[in-house]
Amino acid sequence: MAQGEPPFKRVLLKVTGEAFCRAGNQGIDFEAVKHLAQEIADGKRLGVDIAVVVGGGNIFRGSVAHSKGMDRVQADNMGMLATMINGLALQSALEGLGLETRMLTAIAIPQLAEPYVRRRAVRHLEKGRVVILAGGTGNPYFTTDTTASLRAMEIGAEVILKATKVDGIYDADPMKVSSARKFTELKFIDVLKGNLKVMDAAAISLCMENNVAIIVFNLTVPGNISRVLSGEKIGTIVREG
């Protein structure tokens, strides 16, 4: 890597649905979406390929609806549609900042977005477009965290940037336990054994098997995406050995 060059060529950014609304709220908060788009735009200027997997928890979570009696598959389908709403909101905000984007969905909605085709996603990235990947994996019983792991491997991303509201992985919930200790580095196996709340076990296992690192960082701090992309050591990195 030449001096001053970002350490990554291609990253997969996983953004939870919660980043699209105000803390504790639901739905879409346009200021939150603008913040997210600005962060991505600033990161893009560093010349890194960015694909974004969007969650949908701010609108609909299949597991919650299922716990209230809804058929699981139907509920998860609604959850996947929710990620597409977020994807469209993000696309609009990114385009408002002058970025070229493409949204690809795992469930075809051809009037609104392209269907997800791996080669197409890669081609868009090569052309410098921000690629928004919505609709999860297209299958019920999965999450957008697992989608992020799967897509990272498919498109050859070197790292998953897992954007959260806290500045890394802790041994207890830092919002509730004042003595909670932050890890700067962890192994996949420790995340699985410690049942640490990073991404679900399926997502972690996929990353472990295919050796794709995960950096957990705080998206609410302006400039953090650019910091991570510049190689600044913020948050927690999960990787092999």
Ligand code: UDP
């Ligand atoms: N979902 C799904 N299959 C997938 C990805 C997501 O069925 O491959 C559904 C699931 O119901 C989930 C919802 O979409 O609750 C929203 O995704 P997620 O909960 O991962 O969003 P986030 O927590 O990142 O906001």
